[in-house]
Amino acid sequence: MENKLNINFYPGHMAKARRQIIEDLKLIDVVIELLDSRIPVASRNPDIAEITKNKKRIILLNKSDLSDDKVNQKWLDKLSKEAPTLLTDSNSGKGIDKVVKKIDEIMEEEKQRQAARGRVNKTIRVMILGIPNVGKSSFINRISKKTTMEVGNRPGVTKQKQWIRISKTQELLDTPGVLWPKFESQEIALNLAFTGTIKDDLIERVEVAFELLKILEREYLNNLKERYKISDEEYDAIKATANPTYELMRLIGKKRGALVSGGNVDDEKTARIILDDFRNCKIGRISLEKP
Ligand SMILES: Nc1nc2c(ncn2[C@@H]2O[C@H](COP(=O)(O)OP(=O)(O)O)[C@@H](O)[C@H]2O)c(=O)[nH]1
Ligand SMILES: [Mg+2]
Structure with missing residues (x-):
């Protein structure tokens, strides 16, 4: 594993x-x-x-x-x-x-x-x-x-x-x-992980969710803002930080109450929420590959 x-x-x-x-x-x-x-x-x-x-x-x-x-x-x-x-x-x-x-x-x-x-x-x-x-x-x-x-x-x-x-x-x-897929590149492996073709217990879930979030942020930002009720002001503040995608993930965790005791964001739980929402089409209709 x-x-x-x-x-x-x-x-x-x-x-x-x-x-x-x-x-x-x-x-x-x-x-x-x-x-x-x-x-x-x-x-x-x-x-x-x-x-x-x-x-x-x-x-x-x-x-x-x-x-x-x-x-x-x-x-x-x-x-x-x-x-x-x-x-x-x-x-x-x-x-x-x-x-x-x-x-x-x-x-x-x-x-x-x-x-x-x-x-x-x-x-x-x-x-x-x-x-x-x-x-x-x-x-x-x-x-x-x-x-x-x-x-x-x-x-x-x-x-x-x-x-x-x-x-x-x-x-x-x-x-x-x-037929089995071929893991010809990291990108292909990740796409198979995002869609759930590779089971989550075989992979690093937080890392996979982070990589998915990067793509969604780039290609489907409005869907993300809408799903997690992120305002323009909140997103602008995130954009000004050193690691915007990670801050975005933390904000999503906070908004969804995925916290550990002490009030910090539970990365694992947040990752699960993002991946489940994507797979269940809750973030919208999304294509991960374009011709
Ligand atoms: N939304 C959606 N889900 C589908 C569609 N086709 C299959 N699924 C779901 O994808 C998963 C895998 O489907 P399955 O038929 O078992 O795939 P197989 O492994 O290729 O036989 C199941 O949860 C299906 O309900 C589709 O066209 N749309
Ligand atoms: Mg089958």
Whole structure:
């Protein structure tokens, strides 16, 4: 646990998951790459392009209810050059209908090729890929409307692939492919920590909250002021100190009553408040990465 931000500790497990994905892909026509719209770079496994290189692919920027709409549009523009890209919210279901339509669209040409060879109505087979916590299970539950999810739990059939019919033309593999993120930089590791993809007990919470606050102060200051009822005068006073971000953190702690006996600010408790508020969208819709 002292080994903070270094959690690549089970390569054997990862290699096995990767082999399984490559095996499963033989059955698949279209891959859905699920990303967290707040951190499309950090939530992307860099090997995915290689793993899926002969497959049709669509990209979903999930948790779009939590991210900044202006930034979402920019990511849509950028990623669409690589593959068809859509915004989804797997909690409410917003954007999910468009996924089925988009898959039919990108398979249209292939379908006509098959029809010319006498194969009509071949079912399109789809699979989800993504790192932990991006919303793969939520997405599958949403798109399958919970109709056939339980089938695979019968004893004796658990080894068999289960397909969930998601439209007249499409079936989805019921188990998503889980790829691990790569901690290619401190920035990526921090973004994964902010969003809760890396568990807090593996990391230094106060440091992580401090780093998040730095970004929020720079990019979303008005959201912060509003959430924690910080006046312009209070913020100006903080700005004049030697370590404004730390003073901001202390002010937030004070405002929220996160104090230790004696009246000093409880940094650990304050860190928890800031991280929870961010993750629960209480500071507003925030994007941590921009194209
Ligand atoms: N706000 C929001 N939360 C989501 C969305 N999709 C998933 N979640 C939440 O993110 C967490 C991880 O989701 P889960 O489906 O288990 O992710 P998985 O590890 O990829 O299967 C859960 O708390 C979900 O409720 C979404 O589109 N919006
Ligand atoms: Mg899951």
